[in-house]
Amino acid sequence: MERLYQHFESYIRLSKPLKSELNNRLKSKTFAKGELILDASQVCKESYFIQQGILRAYFLKDGKEVSEFFCGTNEWMNSPKSYMQQTTDIYYIDAIEETSTLSLNVNDLVFLFDNFPEMERYARLSMGSVFGHLMERIASMRFTSAKERYLNFKQIYADIYPRIPLGMVASYLGITQETLSRIRAEK
Amino acid sequence: MERLYQHFESYIRLSKPLKSELNNRLKSKTFAKGELILDASQVCKESYFIQQGILRAYFLKDGKEVSEFFCGTNEWMNSPKSYMQQTTDIYYIDAIEETSTLSLNVNDLVFLFDNFPEMERYARLSMGSVFGHLMERIASMRFTSAKERYLNFKQIYADIYPRIPLGMVASYLGITQETLSRIRAEK
């Protein structure tokens, strides 16, 4: 729990009452390696703050899994549109390794938004960070080679990179597994 | 002003006091075609709600302009990171055609955030929409051909497409002007 508090406090000051509400509402959940956490046919009801492990969001394209993003320690994983708008979306979520999380139900989040304006601020500010990453990712897709994207990924996600199967990294980078394999063979 | 109110009300209910604060703080600004509105060496102090016209955010890569995004009627234009964090960033902003805007200073925005929690909510929700667009753009960069991206752009931005020079569209799509020219010649 401490880590989650720290995460919040990098954006807002956590009041006692808010802390205690969070405490009441967050549930511990652990997932086994390979476990499917969200199916694309379902609406995403929970957001998972990862304490240990790696979760992956992916979708199916021509029957194949395409990895959209990975989340590691101290990050929230959910199916963004599905969670925020309570509709279905294309994303599946699974566990790349055994993963322990704190889970926040969407109804609890709504309660917090309605009663703690600082939660709205937290959400706005933390979305801002993700926003920046998305813009960088767009830029990298537009202007950098497969090799550069790979090297960049390895550097940025140094902690989780060695734990993610190659094929998943390739689809994340928008290249084929074969190409990624050749890039790695190079040097 | 009415259009801006409508825009807000698609996300939140606008109270009388908030309306009047907005009224006091928004300034009309008009830009001539081709006018540079923000230089990358400056911190972005204003966000512009476009009433008429098109603004463009771009950056320089190897001395060439690369268009990052375009904003048309009823959209906010600013240099996101620069505006929200009051740092410099890579983006320039210019006017593709004569454009009239309502301008909101960052200090006024901060005031509104601090005094009207619903402004935080508005910001969170409207960022959510942009978020969705960014994710789609990433997907399109990863998995669709130059031609598909072009056709999609033409469809989504049907209103502004014919008013934007080809070279700017090409760099937005992450392709060369020559390739775009050939795609258009095809059919």
Added chain:
DNA sequence: ATGATTTTTTGACATAGGTCAAAAATTATC
């Protein structure tokens, strides 16, 4: 309108990365 800029198109050629298929290596299971 007329010449000067700017934008768009066309041509010839190069190459990064894709596809399909099979072998090799790694990992999981009994």
Added chain:
DNA sequence: GATAATTTTTGACCTATGTCAAAAAATCAT
């Protein structure tokens, strides 16, 4: 620890898109 399943690598070949250069067309300014 042996066999099966999965993941990664390698090979042969192909194609979409990039690069560089120049012509054509469109737009702008006097």
